[in-house]
Amino acid sequence: xxxxxxxxxxxxxIAEEMRRDPTVFxxxxxxxxxxxxxxxxxGLVEEFGTDRVIDTPISEPGFMGxxxxxxxxxxxxxxxxxxxDFIFLIMDQLCNQAAKTHYxxxxxxxxxxxxxxxxxxxxxxxxxxxxxxQALVAHxxxxxxxxxxxxxxxxxxxxxxxxxxxxxxxxxxKLMYQDKAPVPEEEYxxxxxxxxxxxxxxxxxxxxxxxxxxxxxxxxxxxALEGISAExxxxxxxxxxxxxxLIESVKKTSRALVIDEGxxxxxxxxxxxxxxxxxxxxxxxxxxxxxxxMDVPVPFSPALEDxxxxxxxxxxxxxxxLCAGELIHAA
Amino acid sequence: xxxxASNTEAYLRMYTQMVRIRTFExxxxxLYLSAKMPGxxxxxxxxxxxxxxxxxxxxxxxxITSTHRGHGHCVAKGAEFKAMFCELLGxxxxxxxxxxxxxxxxxxxxxxxxxxxxxGGSMGIATGSALRAKLQGSDDVTxxxxxxxxxxxxxxxxxMNMAALWKLPVIYACENNGYSEYTRTEEIAAGxxxxxxxAFGIEAHQVDGQDVLAVNDLTRKxxxxxxxxxxxxxxxxxxxxxxGHHVGDINREYYRSKAEEKEWKDNRDPIIRxxxxxxxEGIASEEELDALNAEIEKDATDAVAYALExxxxxxxxxxxxxxxx
Numbered sequence: 001x002x003x004x005x006x007x008x009x010x011x012x013x014i015a016e017e018m019r020r021d022p023t024v025f026x027x028x029x030x031x032x033x034x035x036x037x038x039x040x041x042x043g044l045v046e047e048f049g050t051d052r053v054i055d056t057p058i059s060e061p062g063f064m065g066x067x068x069x070x071x072x073x074x075x076x077x078x079x080x081x082x083x084x085d086f087i088f089l090i091m092d093q094l095c096n097q098a099a100k101t102h103y104x105x106x107x108x109x110x111x112x113x114x115x116x117x118x119x120x121x122x123x124x125x126x127x128x129x130x131x132x133x134q135a136l137v138a139h140x141x142x143x144x145x146x147x148x149x150x151x152x153x154x155x156x157x158x159x160x161x162x163x164x165x166x167x168x169x170x171x172x173x174k175l176m177y178q179d180k181a182p183v184p185e186e187e188y189x190x191x192x193x194x195x196x197x198x199x200x201x202x203x204x205x206x207x208x209x210x211x212x213x214x215x216x217x218x219x220x221x222x223x224a225l226e227g228i229s230a231e232x233x234x235x236x237x238x239x240x241x242x243x244x245x246l247i248e249s250v251k252k253t254s255r256a257l258v259i260d261e262g263x264x265x266x267x268x269x270x271x272x273x274x275x276x277x278x279x280x281x282x283x284x285x286x287x288x289x290x291x292x293x294m295d296v297p298v299p300f301s302p303a304l305e306d307x308x309x310x311x312x313x314x315x316x317x318x319x320x321x322l323c324a325g326e327l328i329h330a331a
Numbered sequence: 332x333x334x335x336a337s338n339t340e341a342y343l344r345m346y347t348q349m350v351r352i353r354t355f356e357x358x359x360x361x362l363y364l365s366a367k368m369p370g371x372x373x374x375x376x377x378x379x380x381x382x383x384x385x386x387x388x389x390x391x392x393x394x395i396t397s398t399h400r401g402h403g404h405c406v407a408k409g410a411e412f413k414a415m416f417c418e419l420l421g422x423x424x425x426x427x428x429x430x431x432x433x434x435x436x437x438x439x440x441x442x443x444x445x446x447x448x449x450x451g452g453s454m455g456i457a458t459g460s461a462l463r464a465k466l467q468g469s470d471d472v473t474x475x476x477x478x479x480x481x482x483x484x485x486x487x488x489x490x491m492n493m494a495a496l497w498k499l500p501v502i503y504a505c506e507n508n509g510y511s512e513y514t515r516t517e518e519i520a521a522g523x524x525x526x527x528x529x530a531f532g533i534e535a536h537q538v539d540g541q542d543v544l545a546v547n548d549l550t551r552k553x554x555x556x557x558x559x560x561x562x563x564x565x566x567x568x569x570x571x572x573x574x575g576h577h578v579g580d581i582n583r584e585y586y587r588s589k590a591e592e593k594e595w596k597d598n599r600d601p602i603i604r605x606x607x608x609x610x611x612e613g614i615a616s617e618e619e620l621d622a623l624n625a626e627i628e629k630d631a632t633d634a635v636a637y638a639l640e641x642x643x644x645x646x647x648x649x650x651x652x653x654x655x656x
Contacts, residue, residue: 023467025466051466052466056493057489057492057493057496059489059490059492059493061455061485061486061489062455062458062486062489062490062492062493063455063489063493064455065452065454065455065456065458065459065486065490066455066456066458066459066462066490066493067459068455068456068459069396069444069455069456069457069458069459069460069461069462069463069473070459070460070462070463070466071459072444072456072459072460073394073444073459073460073463073464074463074467075463075466075467077459092449092452092486093452093455093486096449096452097447097449097452097453097455097456101445102652102653102654102655103430103652103653104427104430104431104435104437104445105426105427105430105431105435105437105439105445105652106425106426106427106428106429106430106431106652107428107651107652107655108426108427108437108439109437109439109444109445110655112655141653142653142654144654165655165656166654166655
């Protein structure tokens with residue numbers, strides 16, 4: 001199978017859906033000729049024109065709000081938010097307007113829009129361009145949240161998001177745009193709410209999101225050398241969350257470690273760990289462990305920044321200790 | 332009264348719609364005072380000529396976005412009393428199946444994209460609706476209703492900038508009722524409100540919001556031009572709200588006097604003024620208008636009675652409509 005980058009996969013998904021559905025359009029800062037700072041959208045304005053690939057002023061709440069209005073009245077906007085950190089600027093339009101309109105109108109109005117943005121530290125971009133804020137939006141009923149872990153997921157999830165009749169937020173890891181993965185030439189979609197078992201194992205379940213799937217896979221290889229068989233699962237979407245696959249895995253392995261690049265406290269990992277505790281308690285041989293970004297603003301200095309995100313070595317070490325029964329705190 | 336092309340049917344319809352709004356609000360206020368309505372509500376009374384003058388210049392294909400003070404817009408855009416009172420009382424037959432209430436009432440069938448409880452929150456939505464019209468080659472126009480208080484929100488300036496850059500068919504209708512919640516507008520708004528729109532190259536007008544014909548006449552012209560791609564436009568409508576910020580805001584002399592309220596009610600009431608005009612022009616007699624009023628009052632009384640008896644939504648609806656299929 002051919003291999004393409006995550007960036008190309010996103011570009012292909014959007015182009016295919018724009019050809020398929022004339023109501024789909026792109027809006028955001030420097031999406032047209034510039035093709036975004038990451039060049040993910042390069043070439044789209046040449047094919048679809050400036051009517052459907054719309055460059056905006058630097059007005060995130062403004063164009064986000066306009067996307068909500070366009071979506072409510074029959075279009076399918078894809079909003080490009082240059083950095084995930086800018087979600088704080090659009091919170092009212094995303095969480096008070098887009099997320100609630102369908103419910104508040106008793107099901108009469110729908111808001112079919114995609115907000116594509118990014119996450120991920122270690123790009124030396126400091127505290128306002130490095131955050132992973134998926135937990136913030138996953139907390140709000142009415143929003144769906146997808147977290148692609150490779151080019152394959154990025155394409156399939158994007159196509160599903162564009163066809164979904166709800167506001168969907170997609171977080172791409174900005175360090176993965178040049179990562180290649182096998183992506184079929186033929187069309188495919190990846191349904192929401194279906195986790196993917198990336199690697200089967202017996203002793204422990206490693207649940208990772210976005211780039212943390214790669215971290216978990218590397219950790220699993222290290223663990224294999226020590227004779228520990230780790231299962232790696234990618235939920236693909238955290239809202240909706242495929243609890244069933246996660247619970248089935250934990251029932252088999254009896255141990256779980258959840259890894260997400262958001263801050264560790266009050267985050268995605270806490271939610272998943274809690275659900276496993278509630279629904280697989282009697283199958284667990286150890287507490288469910290969480291790993292995430294350190295609870296500090298992301299520092300600029302490489303010497304400090306690299307300390308803040310989970311690494312394969314740390315994941316393997318924690319998984320090994322869980323399997324050895326070392327992390328059971330009996331009072 | 333401003334002169335507009337004489338049209339008996341259109342005039343009577345404007346009168347009827349203004350009285351319907353006032354009657355709706357009087358009944359809603361009674362529901363609050365008699366503790367039959369959950370929560371609070373914000374009365375539109377006194378501002379009827381704004382909603383009616385504008386909405387009578389629109390078709391069902393044209394969209395509006397409304398505000399927390401939104402009953403007037405909803406009625407003026409064509410909504411019915413029964414489903415509105417049901418919504419205010421949280422009943423299943425309400426426009427939003429009781430899930431929105433007074434501050435989120437929406438009536439998609441008549442192009443009302445909904446009231447909004449975030450001040451200024453719908454400015455992006457209205458402008459986005461106009462962007463959609465332009466992209467799809469549709470000639471509908473969107474009117475964004477908001478109050479003077481909302482002019483302090485930054486979102487307004489972001490979307491007016493884009494609307495002007497892209498010549499979008501949107502009309503920003505600023506209902507300046509003199510008060511931003513419990514604060515006089517001159518204390519929250521520096522300079523001129525229309526000049527803010529003009530800074531973006533948007534043609535802006537100020538109009539007497541108590542004169543339904545003046546409002547309607549101006550809006551008709553602007554809507555026709557917006558349909559031809561000459562938008563956006565901005566209108567500041569000078570008006571007055573008779574009640575407090577909401578129905579519970581009773582003792583308000585610390586921010587405005589009873590004498591001021593009396594002056595507006597006695598001398599500038601949009602319904603009294605238009606009624607006198609209809610009679611003096613021979614369009615309708617006092618008796619005919621009294622009969623019309625009585626009919627509206629009965630319609631409201633019946634709708635309130637119906638809504639009070641109507642069923643609440645079934646408990647199974649609580650997690651319905653979180654996501655669309």
